Amino acid sequence: MKDGVNGVALGVFIFFFLLVTVLGFLAARWRKAENEHSLDEWGLGGRSFGTWITWFLLGGDLYTAYTFVAVPAAIYAAGASGFFAVPYTILVYPLIFTFLPRLWSVSHKHGYVTTSDFVRGRFGSKGLSLAVAVTGILATMPYIALQLVGIQAVLDVMGVGGGEDTNWFVKDLPLLIAFGVLAAYTYSSGLRAPALIAFVKDTLIYIVIAVAIIYIPIKLGGFDDIFAKAGEAFSQTNPATGKPKGALAPAEAGQWTYATLALGSALALFMYPHSITATLSSRSREVIRRNTTILPLYSLMLGLLALLGFMAIAAGVKVQNGQLAIPQLFETMFPDWFAGIAFAAIGIGALVPAAIMSIAAANLFTRNIYKDFIKPDATAQQETAVSKIVSLLVKVGALVFVLTMDKTVAINFQLLGGIWILQTFPALVGGLFTRWFHRWALLAGWAVGMVYGTMAAYGVASPTQKHFGGSAKEIPGIGEIGYIGLTAFVLNVAVTVVLTFVLKAVKAPEGADETKPEDYTADAGDPGVQVELPPATAGSAH
């Protein structure tokens, strides 16, 4: 496969990369507000995005380059079990329909920028808010690193990743350039940059998928042939485990794993800081509800994309690293110029979420660590300055992570990140509906979930890895194999409920709640809810 540079594909790739770079810098002037030195402007795009921009932004944010590479790669490696991403994204939307509008309303009313802001305001607990913020940052960092892995996969297949014997600097130079440019326009334009670039990214992705799902099966002799060949490949024995390599439908034993992975991942998705950042940038409560009815279009695309994993098998793509399967399939099946468009789609697909994730992590640091613990009297302007710098540091950190450590380390941490972020669910979603939970009980439940989840994941071995070999393990008391994150979550809720009863019985101090019931249903235009540019800090600018 590494038979030199694919010139035409690379040319097309560079063209689109330059296009989005220009867009990224121009974005600073797009829908500009008067006060550009507030965190709401830089970090939330002025909270002004309507239904369509939010749709592109959330789509670009949630369906990342890594998703495009990893989901078909999982199918390519094991078949049916990798398809859980589809029920996962089906369940997300009815779920967020119930709680996201409430988060939007209360955040708008009180000027919350992050989920930790809300938790602190609701439970009057800086400790709990710090726990949520640190979890968010820890879970986001490896996610950014994986976006780099996605770009690397594309560069490798285009022949610019260099072989094993090239000098490390030459090998990583394209990646360094890509990230340098990304860092520069995120710094100058904030959330507006990924919002504008997301249009290009999603348009390219939809075109590529539509073509791939029609063109490739025709070339391979139809879906009958594709699945017949895939079924044959999966029925062969894997020398490492002594079992068949995979299956076209999950066996009885794998069904618990499949369902718990889908449910756990769905619960976790909107706990991620970058999902919330994109949500809070929307203009009104209606925008969010409306989006839950149009975002599933991306799930449909994800399902079609997953099928490409089978096509890679049928097309005879043979790669050691499963993540190269799809880029390699594109290069084999498409003419060079269209392969270039497909690679550009994946590459830009990495830039959009990486930008939003670094902004989200930076906002968490600024609001819930810097302002709460280091400099309580920081002005809006200082907050923005700190956020901009932290967004750079976060990206540099991710880059160092990917360049110095083995790729599996990033993947292991991403797996842990999913388990960890789910542990913030009770405080956030619980808090949106009830003040019954005690803040200390939530903190204890979170700690138990984090410790159990980390230890359980550490103990999972796979044929290639001694630790962190997967995200599923036997559920204590049930005996089936299930997603560790969900088991940890159940444990977390149990501890929280029991301790809440105890703490209420001993009358432990509850903490002040600065929100009122009507805040959770407020919409743009209501008194106290400004359509644009609410005060950066709750209550300070009146």
Added chain:
Amino acid sequence: MSQAPEVSRGPVVTPVRVVIGLCLIAPFVAMLWVGSYAKTDPAFIGIPFFYWYQMLWVVISTALTMIAYQLWRRDQRARASRKGGAEQ
């Protein structure tokens, strides 16, 4: 906590809200019951049942969420007008 419900808001559980709830819960039941669709037959244009059935559910759950959204809007409007009427 025993709080007297506000007169203008009406009951919390109404038939419309039950329907909204069912629309939102249905995808969970369908998708988490993996045993109901973990098979390859019948295939559709060569795609095994397992895959096309789940993709079909993307469409079904979208339709259900849309219904829930429309019912919710109507419910909110009705409540707002009733509340407005009660306050006059």
